[in-house]
Amino acid sequence: MNDLARLLRDQARQLGLRSGIDRNRIWLWEATGTRPSAESQVLLAAVLDIPAAMIEQLGWPGWLPAFEQPAPFSPSGSRAALREVQVTRMDRRSFLVLSSSTLVDVAADWARIEPRHLSQALGGQSVDGELLQWLEDRSGELRSLAAGPHPRVSGLIDAHLNTTIDLIAQDRYTPADGRRLHAVAAGLAHCAAWLRFDADRHADAQRLWQAAVHAAHQAGDRDLAAVALSDLAYQATWLSRPADAVRVLEYARSRTRTPAARSLLDVRRARACAVLQDRQGTQRALGSAETELDRMRPQDTPPVVSWMSMADVNADAGRCWLDLGDPGRADAAIGAGLDELDPRRSRTKAVFLTYRAEGSLHSRDVLAAAADARAALDTALNSGAARCVDLVSALIRRLDGRPERPMVELREYARDVGAPRPGLGGRGARGAVPRAGA
Incomplete structure (x- = not known):
């Protein structure tokens, strides 16, 4: 958004005008529907x-380019969606996310189309098997690295994704190798999308998640496609569009194959329902998530949801109860989730700690709220994820003016470690903590 704001100011100067457009104003256009x-x-x-x-x-x-038709789920349409992520010019959608109708159309189109065999490879030299195996091996390693604080991994993932897309575009492979290539592209695009999402680059994340859905479709991987669609839904909840999330998740869940994938989608549906104040829908979705998780078997669980655990169900349930006005129940659930959480998942921990701090504020436990907020800030800063830093910084900014000593010390600590202040942060800078998942 900073780049777009600069370009807009430059354009104004060329026309002899003065403009005070900054990233916060662009954020208002994007997130709140404010009309420029x-x-x-x-x-x-x-x-x-x-x-x-x-x-x-x-x-x-x-008139904005974001209001465009999604690519069809055909080999050529999927190649076009993948090619779009390679575009290096100024992104025409860099400050916008997909409209509600377009976002839901992507999910609906995928849900209606049964995976087909890839079209026969064209003549010419086929993809080198040794290179394909190397790409598969490296992509798995890179996806594992992306879960930790490795700032350079994003560039490596992009490079491998671009190489895979180039090989797909050549259309010189057997049907079996084509499925393998698309599977590699899907996994890398899915991972790259999360890194963009964590950096508050929402339009980029959406484009990559769409590419992941297309590539997974061509690979015949229903669960990966469904999870990528659920990520788009998850992002919609984060951006205060929970009704869109519910509709997308309905389509995505209709074609999942494994209990772990269904459990994840159920949890995300619960989160969206809670924001919509749909208590019954929330309870049904959480119950289904637990039931599906009980059916999960490691040998049948694809890597994209292998991390799914009761920790996620519990902590996300806690956020649901917080949204539904039950802070006591929320605290117990989030606490259980944090106790069970894999310590390597620092971004998830930062988000869950922020939620527990918010719950403590509702319960007027100032000391606990300050301790969790400080721990959340440390964890978020160490993770390098801008959205997590923004989330906890927004909560801390809500405490401005609170006279209690733990709150004063927390604000001083946040200032000392360089937490974003009003007008300088990202999406959280507007004051309210976004209601989203980890």
Whole structure:
């Protein structure tokens, strides 16, 4: 968003205008539906290379490139979706996420289409088997590294993804090798999307998750496609669009194959229902998540959901109860989740600690809230995930003016370690803690 704001200001100067557009104003356009002024729309159209006449013809936000049709779930359509993630020019959707209709259409189209065999490879030299095996091995290692605080892994994942996409684009492989190539691309795109999401780059994350759905579809991996769709739903809840999340998850769950995948989707549905204040829907989804998790067998669980555990069900259930106004039940559930959580999952821990701190505030336990918020901030900063830092920083900013000594010490500590302040942070800078998962 900083890059887009700079481009908009540069465009204004070229036209002899003065503009105070910054990332916070762009955030308002994106996340709250605030309508840009006529002048700002003209600047935006110029930067995005959109004819100015389209502004009046289609109106805001219909003229934006984000309002486009998703690629079809065919070999050529999936190649187009994968190719899109390689584009290096200015991203026309860099400050926007998909519209509700487009997001749901992606899920609906996938749910209706049964995976087909890839079309026969064209003539010419086929993909080198040794290179394909190497890509499979390395992609698995990179996905494991991405779970930790490794700042350089994102570039490595992108490089391997680009190589795989280039091989797919050549269309010189057997059907079996084609499925393997698409499986590699799906796994890497899925991982790259999470890294973008953690960095608050939501449009980039969406494009990569869409690519992962397409690639998984061509690989015949229903669970990976369903999980990638559920990630889009999860992001929709994070961006205060829980109704979109519920609809996407309905389509995604319809074609899952394993209990672990269904459990994950059920948990995410529960989260969206809780934000919508649908207590019955939340309880049904959480009950189903536990039932499916009990059916989970390691030998039948694909890697994309191998991490799913009762820790996730418990902690996310706690966030649900917090949203539904039951802080006591929330504290017990989040505490159980944190006790069972894999210590390597630092980003998830930071989010869950933030939720428990918020619950303690509701229960007026100032000391516990301050301790969890401080631990959450340390964990988030160590993880390097901007969305986690923003989440806990937003909670700490809500405590401004609180006179209790633990709160004063917490604010001083946050200032000393360089936590974002109002106007400098990301999505959390607007004050409210986003209601989302880990």
